[in-house]
Amino acid sequence: MNTLTLLYVYTTMKVAIVGAGLAGLVSIKSCKEEGLEATCFELTPYIGGLWAARRGDAGVSAVYDHLITNFNKEMMSFSDYPMPAHYPTYLPKKMFHDYVMSYCERFDLEKDIKLQHKVTNIQQSEDYSESGCWDVTVTRLFPVGGETVEETMRFDAVMICVGAYAYPHMPEIPGLQKFKGRVLHSQDYTNSSEFDARERVLVVGNSHSGCDIATDLCHRLSKREKVMDQVSNHMIAQISDSLTEEERTAAHFIAHSTKQVLGVEKPPVYMSSRSGVDILKRNYGKPVGLSVSFATDDLRLCFPSLFQRLLRWQVGSGFDFKKYGLNSPITKPGRSPFAINDDFYDYLTKGMVKAVPEVLEVSDNSVTLSGGEELEVDGLIMATGYDIHLPMVCPEVINVDSLKLYKHIWPVNSQRGTLAVIGLFKVAGSSPMILELQARCAVQVFKGGFKLPSCDVMESTTKAYRPNAGDHVKVQFISYVRDLAKCVGCLPTFGAYWTQPLKWFRVYFGSAFPYIFRLVGPGSCEESWDRLVTARSRIHASPEEIRIAEARRKKRNDNIFVGLILTATAALYITLWGFSLYFTWKSLKFGWSCIRSLFDSLKTLYASFSK
Known part of the structure; x- marks a missing residue:
């Protein structure tokens, strides 16, 4: 009995995971799936990363209240855990966090997570060249007034899952320190109630967060309107039991009309942009993400010009950017930066949002634009992205000033491949899908199922990035996903379906939902094909419609x-x-x-x- 126990302890790999956000959770799941022992250390007292973080937490980022996912729920699902049928097509912040927590509960991941544990140092063990092990130093954080405890533990492998959204990047604009108004980063923005209706606000940056914050600020209220709103809601709540549905609707309408009459005229929200941007709506005839397939990726590789024209024809807005002061995209169609927002065009044409050129200088209460115009503002919101810092790892192992990660996961000087970085990328696509495949790929390397090339080969084939100097680590969504799936061994090929051509047609030409990567290889499951076939019907349909559709499909199959x-x-x-x-x-x-x-x-x- 003792011999068997010792053998089990010796042969089971111990993996340290830093961070319990999406990347950390899928890493725990991937380790457990392959029989590895995972221990996750999370700095904050809660699970879910930026979806659960609260404003003011040090070293973590929190998303704003009104955030909605840019891709439909099927593309944002985990490959072996689809979202509930009653969820909407696009999820608000709280609903997506609830889904993440249900995923954590479904696979019993919470027991492997140690909350309020800060990883302060990761270094190679003395026998690293033979064992590939790492010494991880962890500081156990206690409530205010308690003592901290530091402990160093030995692990066979380490997965760093802190992501790329922890440290806000503040641009170096001359005179910014002299500005007397409010200056905050998009990381610190919660909702429009933080600003008064009379305040003139300038949003610097035209990315996803910049457009979202600019449109949300159009709903800011004056102090008088906030008081009116609170009083009317309180009064209606007191008498709501005695009112019919029609009377309750009429009361809300009267309160809203009174608030508009007593309200103040709002100045527009200014948005400064340095480069061009394509702004897309979530539904351009069909939900964002449904056009992504293996076939479209091959079309992009073989006929790039034709692909760009088709993309522009399908999702192009036909909007005259220059007419409203927004720089037109400076790169080729489909290759320019883009943001997804449903209301931006409407607010721009109504004058509620006004696009202005790049900010060159800041004074006490105004900014100077690139055209020489001076604009008076009361607040600045910097939607300027994030810097990448990995303070727990020494620069000799990972140098963030010249970041070189093989397949965006392994340091090129990693001799043993037992250190993996998950989630250090930016992509115009489904992040959960990539995070999951990165984690599964790293675990295959830990187990020996996929062998890394030599350090010289990794060094010569990997591009160096300078993420803190504006050189973002961007990946081509579907091409990168296919590459990772090939390393894992879960990429469906024609050879696997040559006797079932109709199935291969759906896999190749259909939308690249995450369930595709559970059809074959490690971690495959029988339910994946049914989930893939019914994914499109679940995007818009109600639970009853889905039940009827599945019954019809089953009856049709029986027929x-x-x-x-x-x-x-x-x-x-x-x-x-x-x-x-x-x-x-x-x-x-x-x-x-x-x-x-x-x-x-x-x-x-x-x-x-x-x-």
Whole structure:
């Protein structure tokens, strides 16, 4: 018994995971799936990363209240845990966090997470060249007034899952320190209630967060309107039980109309942009993400010009950017930066949002734009992205000033491949899908299922990035996903479906939902095909519609099966009947020939007797 126990302890790899956001959770799941022992250390007292973080937490980023996912719920799902049917097509912040927590509960991940544990140092063990092990120093944080405890533990492998959204990047604009108004980063923005309706606000940056914050600020209220809003809501709540639905609706309408009459005229929200941007809506005829497939990726690689034209034709807005002061995209169509926002065009054309050129200088209460115009503002919001810092790892292992990660996961000087970085990228696509495949790929390397090339090969084939100098680590979504899936061994190929061409047609030409990467290889499951087939119907449909559709599909499959049996039976019957007719005809011909022979014999005999 003792021998078996010692053997188990010796052969089970211990993996340290830094961070319990999306990257950390899928890393724990991937380790458990392959039989590895995972221990996750999370700095904050909660699980979920930036989806759960609260404003003011040091070293972590929190998303603003009104954030909505840019991609539909099926593209944002984990490959082995689809979102509930009653979820909307695009999820608000709280609903997506609830889904993440249900994923954590479904696979029992919480027991492997140590909250309020800060990883302060990760260094190679003394016998690293032989074992590939790491010494991880962890500081256990206690509530205010308690003492901290530091501990160093040895692990066979380490997965760093802190992400790329922890340290806000503040641009170096001359005179910014002299500005007397409010200056905050998009990381610190919660909602429009932080600003008064009379305040003139300038948003610097035209990315996803810049457009979202600019449109949200259009709903800011004055102090008088906030008081009116609180009083009216309180009064209606007090008498709501005695009101009918029509009376309650009328009361809200009267309160809203009164608030508009007593409100103040709002100045526009200014948005400064340095480069061009394409702004897309979430539904341009169909939900964002449904056009992403293996076929479109091959089209992009083989015929890039044709692909760009088709992309522009499909998602192009036909919007005149220059007419409203927003720089038109400076790169080729489809290759320019883009943001997804449903309301931006409307607010821009109504004058509620005004685009202005790049900010060159800041003074006490105004900014100077690149065209020489001076604009008076009361607040600045910097939607200027994030810097990348990995303070727990020494620069000799990972140098963030010249970042070189093989396949955006492994440091190129990693001799043993036992240190993996998950989530250090930016992509115009589904982040959960990439995070999950990165984690599965790293675990395959830990186990020996996928072997890394030599350090020299990794060094020569990997591009160096300077993320803190504006050189972002961007990946081409579907190409990168296919590359990772090939390393994991879960990429469906034509060879696996050559006997089922219709299935391969759906895999290759259909939308690249995450369930595709559970059809074959490690971690495959039988339910994946049904999830892939019904994914499109679940995007807009209600639970009852999904139930009816699945019942119809099952009935249709049953009918097809019965039809095939009847067709085969009929074919067999017709074949047998044909053979029987053939032999019957042969028998009739033989019988008729016999009768004719007998008749001829009798005729001959009769003639001989007549003579």
